[in-house]
Amino acid sequence: MRAELEAAIRAAVQAEGSQLARLELGQRITSHAVQPKLSPLPTVRNVIAVGSGKGGVGKSTTAVNLALALVAEGARVGVLDADIYGPSIPMMLGLSGKPDSPDGKSIEPMRAHGVETMSIGFLVEQDTPMIWRGPMATSALTQLLNDTRWGDLDYLIVDLPPGTGDIQLTLAQKIPVAGAIIVTTPQDIATLDAKKALKMFEKVEVPVLGLVENMAVHVCSHCGHAEHIFGEGGGQRMASQYDVPLLGSLPLQREIREQGDAGVPIVLAQPDSAAAAAYRDAARRIAVALAGRPRVTPSISASLLS
Template sequence: MELTQRITSHAVQPKLSPLQKVRNVIAVGSGKGGVGKSTTAVNLALALAADGAKVGVLDADIYGPSVPMMLGISGRPDSPDGKSIEPMRAHGVETMSIGFLVEQDTPMIWRGPMATSALSQLLNDTRWSDLDYLVVDLPPGTGDIQLTLAQKIPVAGAVIVTTPQDIATLDAKKALKMFEKVEVPVLGLIENMAVHVCSNCGHAEHVFGEGGGQRMASQYDVPLLGSLPLERAIREQGDAGVPVVLAQPDSAAAKAYRDAARQIAVHLAMRPRVTPSISASLL
């Protein structure tokens, strides 16, 4: 007997239904930039894929797309019918980003409605395969893109990325409260850059403070899904287009990402499921 797992769709915002080919959209957000949100989103997606899930990554940062570089992808996507576009693929995941459609050094000088329209097109016009999870890497803040995500895109759960220092958790709290106000369930927090271990002597140092993520999780009664280290390899491998989860799968950093990804999957699985409609016909 062979045992297989099937990841089901989970409840999304009221008045919205899960996408046809994407069972669960997971939004990864932060209140401010510079906390490693995109690096975290990409490594979490790869960790979910390594556990056997079918995963995609949507780069929703219209003004500063970074997912193409992190996944080591260049070139432009194909459009078989002139209307829809094929997702780009790398390391076993599908991905789409505005970065594939414009030159690398071209600034997106767009007002909010143009950026939100671009996000909707990237999501809806991409020919995603049958995905268990679509990880959406949001831009920092609580602006137009996040509002569009909440109102028009069915999100099964959100993950907030922060660093331990008080100024970062202050902004992360705003992101968490925003998701609550728009009825997107918050699966939990991820504390990035929690500790640095010296590669020479092994001394552990909390460069950005200690315990900020846990205090915030306790204050708002949400799970702390994981604490990720501050390591040079994480940055180097992201710049090289082979994230650390793949490049150094036995490292402590890769293990931390895998543990966090599994916590996300567990807490999402605890959410209400979407009951599929069943039709029967007589033959």
């Protein structure tokens, strides 16, 4: 819309007999409504949960690339790795080491590629299994969220573990979420589980912004033949059935996996690729879907002096 807006403003100024010397366009992302009885976090305007009904659908890869796509659009973004048992965000963002704690109580987020990040993976050894019962895992999640010194963020992307267990329930009850995204692959067995995740968010009054269909099509790098390896149209059928938007269909591509393993996701490594364009398009649709939600009205108090 930027070019169209500038052209319209120039035309309006010229119609008044003047010339536009310079035009500066800014953007302001506001907070949107969260679950009843909860309020948005002080420095985070919108928490967006990224969930899936089952593992192996590329949820974390999708979450990271969407976060970087939002940064490319000018937003201030953070990522919270809520997959306590299998944290993968540090590797995908090329981060290692432990975060600083200036006061011994709070933690500075790690930063990479313009994204603030926190993960249990920063606090334990890479090969240490998290042999925790549900209450310990959920306590760790709330501590990671509340004890991190997040900057002024437009979006905090929360990468959830697969399924509909304790972590998801804690997120719904204690963390103010502006919207959720469900990641699925096209095949029926994946959308069957994705439906459960969608219904879970509905039951706990977290608005579902839409679906993202991952691994939708594979295009041969040698001959250009497109093949729907995991089936075709599953995401669109599910979106139509539950009356939610299909926010994007992402390709099945070797480079996406390779760049995630290398710590430089494809949105950064190959910004002109078709895959990066698909992530950016999905990120814009997510932002638009969230913008259509009710906004948080700031409370104003006034006192009369006699």
